[in-house]
Amino acid sequence: MEYTQLGRTGLKVSRLVLGTMNFGPQTDEADSHAIMDAALDAGVNFFDTANVYGWGENKGRTEEIIGTWFAKGGGRREKTVLATKVYGNMGAEGAPWPNDDKLSALNIRRACEASLKRLGTDHIDVYQFHHVDRATPWEEIWQAVDVLVQQGKVLYAGSSNFAGWHIARANEAAARRGSLGLVSEQCLYNLAERRAEMEVIPAAEAYGLGVIPWSPLNGGLLGGALRKEREGGGSRSTSGRAADALKDSAVRAQVQSYEDLVDKAGLRPGDVALAWLLTRPGVTGPIVGPRTREQLDSALRAVELELSQDLLTDLDGVFPGTGPSPEAFAW
Numbered sequence: 001m002e003y004t005q006l007g008r009t010g011l012k013v014s015r016l017v018l019g020t021m022n023f024g025p026q027t028d029e030a031d032s033h034a035i036m037d038a039a040l041d042a043g044v045n046f047f048d049t050a051n052v053y054g055w056g057e058n059k060g061r062t063e064e065i066i067g068t069w070f071a072k073g074g075g076r077r078e079k080t081v082l083a084t085k086v087y088g089n090m091g092a093e094g095a096p097w098p099n100d101d102k103l104s105a106l107n108i109r110r111a112c113e114a115s116l117k118r119l120g121t122d123h124i125d126v127y128q129f130h131h132v133d134r135a136t137p138w139e140e141i142w143q144a145v146d147v148l149v150q151q152g153k154v155l156y157a158g159s160s161n162f163a164g165w166h167i168a169r170a171n172e173a174a175a176r177r178g179s180l181g182l183v184s185e186q187c188l189y190n191l192a193e194r195r196a197e198m199e200v201i202p203a204a205e206a207y208g209l210g211v212i213p214w215s216p217l218n219g220g221l222l223g224g225a226l227r228k229e230r231e232g233g234g235s236r237s238t239s240g241r242a243a244d245a246l247k248d249s250a251v252r253a254q255v256q257s258y259e260d261l262v263d264k265a266g267l268r269p270g271d272v273a274l275a276w277l278l279t280r281p282g283v284t285g286p287i288v289g290p291r292t293r294e295q296l297d298s299a300l301r302a303v304e305l306e307l308s309q310d311l312l313t314d315l316d317g318v319f320p321g322t323g324p325s326p327e328a329f330a331w
Helices: 029-041 061-070 105-119 138-150 164-177 200-207 225-231 240-245 249-264 269-278 293-304 309-318
Strands: 003-005 012-014 017-019 046-048 081-086 124-129 154-160 182-188 210-214
Touching (some): 061 105, 081 105, 138 154, 138 164, 164 200, 200 210, 225 249
Parallel strands (some): 124 154
């Protein structure tokens, strides 16, 4: 496994991030524990979760599964860089109550304490804002985070799904307080969805944030969706968002060109999509969310895959990037 520093921090993290969103809803506790053990054995030390994972009446369940895994000991917690998130409503399902969500100082404090309890740990390494809160001033958000840092309950703060100007505003507010500010941004970024290159990634690089792409296979679209469709595998790759996207003839043609290009190189589509992200400026590592051990093993291959410059150029031809602003929309 390769490691890099998370943004401008001294924290060393693996170049693949284990996403846990499927733990609970798709993968039972025993299999989730086995996947986490296999990831740690392979050198993956960066695990990502969120307080709302488990979803619906089971929200919080994913953090609980991670907590029971930590409780097994064996250095599991000590070897893991743990990231979770705050923003989503954690109140009783169907009976929302004021201040049970978003980024008020009150909810940040309550949500952090609840996550710590479910995770069975005394601190969160990277506490991420799952979405921007347009109603809460940054001075209030950073005041709450600074208290958690002083208490030793949080080490670093990160963002998720922020625009470039949100990153700038957040870190300028932190600088005025003498706080460290955001050190990571988790955003939608992959070969087929490159809008983050316009402003989010340049902002992250300018402010020293590590970029952690989610949905690196674009909902399965880049994981050999057309081949699986032809083979009738009935997998997630040919259902949901991927299936909807393939209804567009232009998208279908683009994905076919991608799969043909990858086949010609003797590689697998999913491996190439992950390996491509590892070549991108500012990217710390993509989040992979395996439901099975086999899916984890597949993702691990990408770290060792080196893409030729010719292939990278051809990939840009199939999936052109937007380029940075203002050149993306001006001269």
